Amino acid sequence: MKKILEAVTKEKPNADTLEALQQILKDKLGLNKVLLILDDVWEDSKMIEWETLMAPLRSIQRGSKILLTTRMRSVADMVTCVMRSRKDYLHLNGLNEDENFMLFKKYAFDGLNSEDYAHLLPIAEKIAKSFMAVLW
Structure with missing residues (x-):
């Protein structure tokens, strides 16, 4: 926290x-839209800690995104359960950097006008280069 x-x-x-x-x-x-990235998460055994951590995030503005990267499906299962969200996994093994970047843009900037986030694209590209992700 x-x-x-x-x-x-x-x-x-x-x-x-x-x-x-x-x-x-x-x-x-x-009242802000947020993109929260929880990178390289391994904890899948302490549901109460996930409940505690995610409680304030349940009320974030509509259109906000939480991106969790993990190598363990059990982590994604636990967090989606805690967040009471639908399970929308993307197993990214084998995607190249361009595909990661396109996927990241889709989730991070969904519904926005491209002119509104053009200044963020260099940062988005760096983030996309560094992950294989599970998204929801």
């Missing part, structure tokens, strides 16, 4: 309790 908050605010959170951290995250994300 603290790491996600630090990424969002660019500073260390000044709260110590879990409830306070959850509320700060919920407030910060509030």
Whole structure:
């Protein structure tokens, strides 16, 4: 929770309790569309911790995306269960960088006018080069 908050605010959170951290995250994300990337996740045995981590993310704005990269289908199963979302897996083994980039653009910028995100394409390309993903 603290790491996600630090990424969002660019500073260390000044709260110590879990409830306070959850509320700060919920407030910060509030009315903004977000793209949250959880990269190279391996934890698939602690459902309660996933519930706690994802609770403030259930209320993010419609159109926001969470991208989880993992090598374990059980991780994706657990997180989609916690988020109460449909399971939409994309097994990306074997995709080349261009295909990863096209897929990333589709999910990250779905429904947006290309002029609105053109300045983000270099960052998106770097991200796409670095992952094989499971998306939902």
